[in-house]
Amino acid sequence: MRIDCKHVWEHISAYIDGDVGAGLRAEIDKHLETCEICSAVLDSTRNVVVLYADDRVFELPTGFSERLHGRLEKEMKASGP
Amino acid sequence: MKNAHNPEVEAEYIRRILAGEKQLFHDLIRPCERPIFFLLMSILRNEADAEDAAQETVVKIYLNLHLFRGESQFRTWALSIARNEGLGRLRKAETRREDSLDAITEDQGGDFTPAILTSWREVPNQALEQKELAAVLRQAIDGLPEIYRNVVLLRDIEEMDVRETAAALGIAEGAVKVRLHRARALLQRSLAPRLKGFAPKRGKLFGWGR
Numbered sequence: 001m002r003i004d005c006k007h008v009w010e011h012i013s014a015y016i017d018g019d020v021g022a023g024l025r026a027e028i029d030k031h032l033e034t035c036e037i038c039s040a041v042l043d044s045t046r047n048v049v050v051l052y053a054d055d056r057v058f059e060l061p062t063g064f065s066e067r068l069h070g071r072l073e074k075e076m077k078a079s080g081p
Numbered sequence: 082m083k084n085a086h087n088p089e090v091e092a093e094y095i096r097r098i099l100a101g102e103k104q105l106f107h108d109l110i111r112p113c114e115r116p117i118f119f120l121l122m123s124i125l126r127n128e129a130d131a132e133d134a135a136q137e138t139v140v141k142i143y144l145n146l147h148l149f150r151g152e153s154q155f156r157t158w159a160l161s162i163a164r165n166e167g168l169g170r171l172r173k174a175e176t177r178r179e180d181s182l183d184a185i186t187e188d189q190g191g192d193f194t195p196a197i198l199t200s201w202r203e204v205p206n207q208a209l210e211q212k213e214l215a216a217v218l219r220q221a222i223d224g225l226p227e228i229y230r231n232v233v234l235l236r237d238i239e240e241m242d243v244r245e246t247a248a249a250l251g252i253a254e255g256a257v258k259v260r261l262h263r264a265r266a267l268l269q270r271s272l273a274p275r276l277k278g279f280a281p282k283r284g285k286l287f288g289w290g291r
Contacts (some may be wrong), residue, residue, distance in 0.1 A: 036200065042237065051214075
């Protein structure tokens with residue numbers, strides 16, 4: 001059975017995570033060889049996932065950690081030895 | 082820090098903290114700070130509220146440390162306390178946004194068709210040195226319905242696995258996968274056209290990043 005583009009899109013996230021069975025993976029790979037649209041959709045989705053994993057996208061507010069540990073220190077003193 | 086936590090080291094820390102070496106708690110909680118804050122940001126959508134809730138969460142974790150049974154990872158347990166703190170605040174303020182109602186129906190409709198492209202030039206991580214790129218990525222996450230935002234945040238930003246994400250959010254692993262798939266599809270659709278401008282120009286392959 002040859003799979004179509006829509007079918008590939010349904011599994012793209014699982015494919016990226018290595019979470020599809022061998023049979024389905026082979027079908028998707030075969031489709032990707034000849035379908036430039038699905039290849040581009042896969043590459044762009046994967047690119048988005050990689051970019052989000054970079055710590056520079058979401059940074060903690062300046063001084064967050066110092067304030068947090070300062071508060072904690074107060075609680076520790078208040079809660080006795 | 083996003084590395085996997087060693088449960089034995091954690092258990093030893095917890096044992097010593099409960100036996101009186103309180104100061105060790107600072108080190109125990111440090112790797113959890115980022116996910117706690119960003120999960121609360123996702124729920125509360127306001128930096129000041131998220132920071133306040135994060136402090137409250139960490140204090141609660143400290144005061145309730147003796148209740149941790151080691152059945153899950155420490156970070157998972159910490160995140161479920163953060164989630165309860167966030168949701169509790171939303172309820173109290175009665176400011177639950179409409180999209181929170183999404184949580185009731187998993188199988189809502191929606192168009193998860195990707196942006197159609199015929200080729201893709203990769204945007205390298207070095208491009209994040211440009212502040213606009215990070216801002217575009219943050220905006221796209223902010224535009225997601227909450228149930229998708231929480232999942233993508235823990236899976237793709239904090240790089241937690243499916244099991245831990247499911248446990249931290251109190252949902253099934255299947256739901257994590259479905260929501261993550263949808264979130265990525267929505268992100269690809271909104272971002273692909275905008276990210277093109279951040280790809281290195283053709284012919285400058287060797288000059289990139291200099």
